[in-house]
Amino acid sequence: MANRTFKQFGAGYDSAGALNVVLTIGGSEVYNGAVTVNSTDVFGTGLSDSELFSFELDESVTGDVAWQISVTGTDHTSKLWLGGLQCNLVKNNMTIDYDRWSDLIADMTGDAANFAHTADEQTYIANTIGQTRLNAQKAGLYEALLAGTTTVNADGYYVTLANEDMGGKDASVYLACAKTISNGTRDGEAYDVTGDGHWPLIKSGSTLNMTVGLGITDYVYNPPNTHPDDL
Numbered sequence: 001m002a003n004r005t006f007k008q009f010g011a012g013y014d015s016a017g018a019l020n021v022v023l024t025i026g027g028s029e030v031y032n033g034a035v036t037v038n039s040t041d042v043f044g045t046g047l048s049d050s051e052l053f054s055f056e057l058d059e060s061v062t063g064d065v066a067w068q069i070s071v072t073g074t075d076h077t078s079k080l081w082l083g084g085l086q087c088n089l090v091k092n093n094m095t096i097d098y099d100r101w102s103d104l105i106a107d108m109t110g111d112a113a114n115f116a117h118t119a120d121e122q123t124y125i126a127n128t129i130g131q132t133r134l135n136a137q138k139a140g141l142y143e144a145l146l147a148g149t150t151t152v153n154a155d156g157y158y159v160t161l162a163n164e165d166m167g168g169k170d171a172s173v174y175l176a177c178a179k180t181i182s183n184g185t186r187d188g189e190a191y192d193v194t195g196d197g198h199w200p201l202i203k204s205g206s207t208l209n210m211t212v213g214l215g216i217t218d219y220v221y222n223p224p225n226t227h228p229d230d231l
Helices: 098-105 110-114 119-129 131-137 141-147 152-163
Strands: 003-013 018-025 028-036 050-058 063-072 079-087 175-186 201-203 207-215
Touching (some): 018 050, 028 050, 063 079, 063 201, 119 131, 119 141, 119 152, 131 141, 141 152
Antiparallel strands (some): 003 050, 003 079, 018 028, 018 063, 079 175, 079 201
């Protein structure tokens, strides 16, 4: 399987503006290098997160995984807070870009979905996705789009499938990765890593161990209607 890239967000402080971070997941080192942080101590202030570093895991890795993270800074005042995660390979590849696709039919709900896209929109869909993939989902769909006779209710389901019929996931799009954290120990002593809005803290010279539950969500666009046979 492909490697999924994760972006670790958070905040930190070091008088020199950088820390060295070593992250081991499931017994394998996935990051070892410098991390840019604030050179003004942000301890006791509202934390604003930014991307700290990125790492890769096999796409098959989900659920509870053991994390160990060590931090080395200029002196004992250096520290790092771990915030949220983003990851890629969560959205199906689309021939028509997600944002444009959403804009095309975002307002077509209820009775409005009985009406067709404009002729120009239907021609664009037909020519961009192509005859082979459209007609594989519904016979004559390509020709109906060119003729301007399709409707969202009757045909949107099949057009959506054809638009996503590329295989694999989009590596260029990063979205929030759900995670839970538990079983925290810092330098061998119990450390509470749970709680809403809690950002685990690792000080220079310290090592944090915890269990991170990765919940990789599929973000797939679904048209406002269900399968036409269910209407």
